[in-house]
Amino acid sequence: MRISSVTMFDQSTASMNRQQSDFLKVSQQIASGRRVVNPSDDPQAASRAVGVDQAKAVTEQYADARTSARNSLAQTESILNSVSDAVTSAKTLLIQASSETLSNVDRDSIASELKGIYETMLGQANATDGNGRYLFGGYADSAPPFVKNADGNVEYKGDNNAREQRVDASRLMPVTENGESIFKSVPSSAGYVAESVKTDNNGDSIAGPGGRNNGNVTFGGPQVSDVNNDGYGDSYRVVFSDNTTDPNVEFNYRVERFDTANDEWDTATPVSDGNYTGEGQSVSFGGLNITLNGEPEADDEILVAQAGSDQREPNLFRTMEEAIRVLENPVETDADKADLRNTLNTSMRDLDNALDNVLTVRASAGARLNELDVIDAVGSNRSLNYEQTLSDLVDLDYNEAISEYSLRQVGLQASQKAFVDVKGMSLFDYL
Incomplete structure (x- = not known):
């Protein structure tokens, strides 16, 4: 069979180009550290890698959501700690005020201290997060949840919901508390x-x-x-x-x-x-x-x-207002003495219930913080599994790739040498 010089030239060129393409592909793999540089390298692995990468991105998004939830819950827990300290201080003052040896001036002094605690509680109840939203207003978080009416009494203007955030695919977690559950509630055991x-x-x-x-x-x-x-x-x-x-x-x-x-x-x-x-x-x-x-x-x-x-609807601010009222009023008659004793006794019971409730809500916030730690650990393990799966699908085995690189390099050099030899052959050399 007669083989033309053009055929030999074309086949040598194609062989050299093929070897050059294979060598370039291995070079790209080594440079990028990935076995699948283009989807055409391994369509099945590339398709699976897209799904795994999306799942990994969702997991990272949930991790960011948990960070935000942890900040809100940590701030809530810190404020509840301050409120429980304030309630304890108020109860201590009321016990002191119950002494019959105190004068009207003494009780008025205690009332001044109670006013300070009362204003502190009000400030904590209207606390905001880092984004300017009020923590304890529920979803009505654009305005202070607790405001004083025309009579000077505190009213709740928020709703009875707690803002929730999805911290995992199957967990929608409350990340704040509404003001009613803190300042206008009592434990079920009250x-x-x-x-x-x-x-x-x-x-x-x-x-x-x-x-x-x-x-x-x-x-x-x-x-x-x-x-x-x-x-x-x-x-x-x-x-x-x-x-x-x-x-x-x-x-x-x-x-x-x-x-x-x-x-x-x-x-x-x-x-x-x-x-x-x-x-x-x-x-x-x-x-x-x-x-x-x-x-x-x-x-x-x-x-x-x-x-x-x-x-007998609970209201921590109403309890404080009644205690301040009775301590500010001078005790002059038997009726005043009875009002003082009865109001202080009732207020102390209400403060005990309020403290139990605040501690219960605080414990709930702490439990959710612990739950976030558990979900974080699970999420970290899930991310590691996704990383390993991605690595198995698209990452490069350097030992195998370097061996392939050396082989392709020899092949390319051989094809180039063959091309040079074929190019130099001519029938006129034998005439």
């Missing part, structure tokens, strides 16, 4: 609290001086005597009235239960009633006992309800 206050027929406390008693009855308790009593868990009020049956007793009393079905006090069928004699008289109802002393006036009331119920 018991009964008594308060010397008048309520309307709907169970709402009457605001202002008209809602306070005029007599000097003081209370002790309430104490739980029977949690299995059918009436345990309901709200009650002890109402005093002029006695018209026994000429030797000036006042009598009746205990009314709040009818939740009709949303009003059941004044028609009292739980109990009788003559009030004072001097440590014990009154029992609904599995509870309360001890009463002093002389009431007609229509005076003592509310006995579970903390957190609709008739």
